[in-house]
Amino acid sequence: MPRIRAVTSSFRHQFLQFVAEPQWLIPNVILPFMITMVALIMFSGQQGNFVLYAVLGGGMMSMWGNTLYSSGWSIGSDRFNGTLEQILVTPSKLVWIIAGRSVWNALVGILNGVLIFVIAVSVYDADLTIRDPMLFFIAFFVTLLSLSMLGMLFCSAFVLTRQASVLTNGLEYPIYVGTGTMFPIAILPWWTNPLSLSLGPTWGIDAIRYAALDNYDGFSTGYWGDVGIMLALSFFYLAVAFVLFGVVEKKVRVDGSFVRY
Amino acid sequence: MSNYVSLSVRVFWSSAVLAKRALFSWLNPALWMMQLFFMSIFQIAFFVYVVKFAGGSTEADIAYVAIGNAISSVAYTAIFSVCNITGEEKQQGTLVEVLVTPANRFAMFVGRAMFQVFNGIATVFIALFYAWAVFGVDFSNTNWPALIAVIFIMTMAMVCLGLLLSSVGLYLRTSMIIANIFLFVGLLFSGVNFPVSKLPEVIQPFAYVFPLTYGTDAARAAVDGSSILQIGDLLMDMVISGGLALIVGFMIFKWFENLSRKKGTMDKF
Numbered sequence: 001m002p003r004i005r006a007v008t009s010s011f012r013h014q015f016l017q018f019v020a021e022p023q024w025l026i027p028n029v030i031l032p033f034m035i036t037m038v039a040l041i042m043f044s045g046q047q048g049n050f051v052l053y054a055v056l057g058g059g060m061m062s063m064w065g066n067t068l069y070s071s072g073w074s075i076g077s078d079r080f081n082g083t084l085e086q087i088l089v090t091p092s093k094l095v096w097i098i099a100g101r102s103v104w105n106a107l108v109g110i111l112n113g114v115l116i117f118v119i120a121v122s123v124y125d126a127d128l129t130i131r132d133p134m135l136f137f138i139a140f141f142v143t144l145l146s147l148s149m150l151g152m153l154f155c156s157a158f159v160l161t162r163q164a165s166v167l168t169n170g171l172e173y174p175i176y177v178g179t180g181t182m183f184p185i186a187i188l189p190w191w192t193n194p195l196s197l198s199l200g201p202t203w204g205i206d207a208i209r210y211a212a213l214d215n216y217d218g219f220s221t222g223y224w225g226d227v228g229i230m231l232a233l234s235f236f237y238l239a240v241a242f243v244l245f246g247v248v249e250k251k252v253r254v255d256g257s258f259v260r261y
Numbered sequence: 262m263s264n265y266v267s268l269s270v271r272v273f274w275s276s277a278v279l280a281k282r283a284l285f286s287w288l289n290p291a292l293w294m295m296q297l298f299f300m301s302i303f304q305i306a307f308f309v310y311v312v313k314f315a316g317g318s319t320e321a322d323i324a325y326v327a328i329g330n331a332i333s334s335v336a337y338t339a340i341f342s343v344c345n346i347t348g349e350e351k352q353q354g355t356l357v358e359v360l361v362t363p364a365n366r367f368a369m370f371v372g373r374a375m376f377q378v379f380n381g382i383a384t385v386f387i388a389l390f391y392a393w394a395v396f397g398v399d400f401s402n403t404n405w406p407a408l409i410a411v412i413f414i415m416t417m418a419m420v421c422l423g424l425l426l427s428s429v430g431l432y433l434r435t436s437m438i439i440a441n442i443f444l445f446v447g448l449l450f451s452g453v454n455f456p457v458s459k460l461p462e463v464i465q466p467f468a469y470v471f472p473l474t475y476g477t478d479a480a481r482a483a484v485d486g487s488s489i490l491q492i493g494d495l496l497m498d499m500v501i502s503g504g505l506a507l508i509v510g511f512m513i514f515k516w517f518e519n520l521s522r523k524k525g526t527m528d529k530f
Contacts, residue, residue, distance in 0.1 A: 027441040034445040038308075038454050042315045050315070080352075169337075170295060173303035182307070183314035 006092035010100030018108065028069045029112045031172060032061035036116055039182055040124050049213045052128060055120040056212060057182040060205050062112035063144060064175055067151035070105035072168035074098055075159050088249070095245035098155050106148040113140070135211035135223060142227055143204030146234040150200060153237045156244035159252065181205060184218075200237065203230035269365040276372025280346075297380070301334035301388035302395065308454050309396055320399065325481065327396045329453035331388035332412075332480045333473060335419050338381040341444045343374045343423025347514075348436030360518060370514055371507070374420050374427075381416040400484060407483035407492055414496055415476030418503025422472060425510030431517040447473040472506075475499045 036058030043050035078084040120126040130136045179202040196202045206218045207226035312326045350356040392398040430436025451473040479495035
């Protein structure tokens with residue numbers, strides 16, 4: 001019960017911080033927005049599902065951008081504001097506090113994804129007919145969950161560094177490339193495929209495409225296979241994040257390096 | 262007069278040196294190297310694979326996108342880092358101390374950004390190396406003096422644009438938002454991935470506000486073998502757009518500095 005209370009409190013706190021400064025939505029969404037617009041222009045004149053491909057990819061990228069920045073700043077902002085020590089000395093484990101924040105960040109991720117869809121429809125008059133809306137929303141939410149858990153994994157590492165913002169900037173494009181947000185990973189060099197397949201969002205975007213596109217020829221695992229593998233990977237990330245948070249929390253207490261800035 | 266000049270040069274130099282030292286006391290050199298060597302390759306890779314997926318698999322299509330993105334990688338340093346100069350001073354609580362000094366503002370303003378000129382030039386050359394080594398862009402016809410001139414002038418002009426944005430950041434609560442917007446705006450407006458003519462006609466004039474638009478055109482021409490004289494117009498356009506950005510930026514900086522002095526809101530955060 002105290003764990004749930006810690007999660008809900010940190011969720012509420014993150015929500016209030018967002019309401020106080022909603023401008024921080026802009027850095028998370030600007031690159032995916034620009035890339036989607038670029039892709040829509042590059043794909044213009046192509047036959048097939050290219051527009052929907054670009055918009056789905058853009059939505060996915062904006063959710064990832066939000067997860068990445070939020071996990072990076074989750075600790076960084078506390079370190080900067082001088083509130084990190086107070087959080088550490090509470091009886092609740094750091095991981096539960098970060099979990100509450102991650103849930104809120106995931107919800108904001110939906111907002112980012114929807115924003116891309118709305119812009120594509122209103123500005124580019126894009127036809128976004130989804131083949132199976134129910135399967136689409138299942139895949140969408142499971143992917144969001146996966147991104148959230150991947151964000152928690154990164155966040156555990158960001159506890160150790162004051163330069164999380166540099167790392168978050170550097171991790172945007174590699175994930176966009178590795179997960180094949182705008183193109184099938186089959187066109188990447190073969191040696192990158194194991195890395196791509198170890199990322200939950202790769203399976204997520206494939207499941208989303210299965211649900212959204214007509215005659216989509218994706219991974220041989222099919223829609224439910226994609227969802228299953230993504231869930232398995234997500235819970236693996238979560239388990240690793242729990243272990244890492246424990247290790248990191250102990251290390252920074254021993255070193256006395258938690259708020260070194 | 263000579264005393265004024267020598268003092269200004271000293272302020273310029275100390276600002277430049279301090280900016281470099283501050284960067285490395287703040288940023289781990291290993292992370293700086295990571296930024297320098299890895300940011301651009303993933304950006305180029307992303308758009309090269311997008312263009313391949315869009316059906317543009319010819320060498321010319323790939324070269325167009327690879328060179329465009331290599332050149333636009335200058336924005337990480339020239340726009341993002343420079344734009345955040347005033348914001349970081351504000352965040353760290355050092356803005357008041359800096360602005361109460363009688364030091365020449367222009368020398369200080371420009372000096373702080375100088376390290377990013379070298380940083381930006383290095384970033385672009387590394388990105389062009391990737392374009393050749395990883396993505397197979399043919400540089401055999403390249404007019405190297407012209408390409409070097411393009412990179413140098415474009416980086417200077419982009420840093421001037423970064424300073425303009427930085428001066429706006431003096432007024433804002435944080436410069437991070439504006440830095441993020443303009444870091445990526447070139448991808449859409451500056452002919453990085455497709456010709457400016459593909460943009461809606463209403464937007465096209467806006468594209469020519471950015472030095473990067475001239476820079477990408479000039480770099481592609483230099484790689485195709487055009488000489489400095491042949492791309493002279495584009496180089497001049499970059500000089501003009503960068504110069505205007507610097508002048509307007511400095512005027513805005515002075516305006517906001519005076520405004521914040523009057524209102525007592527210099528480090529309102």
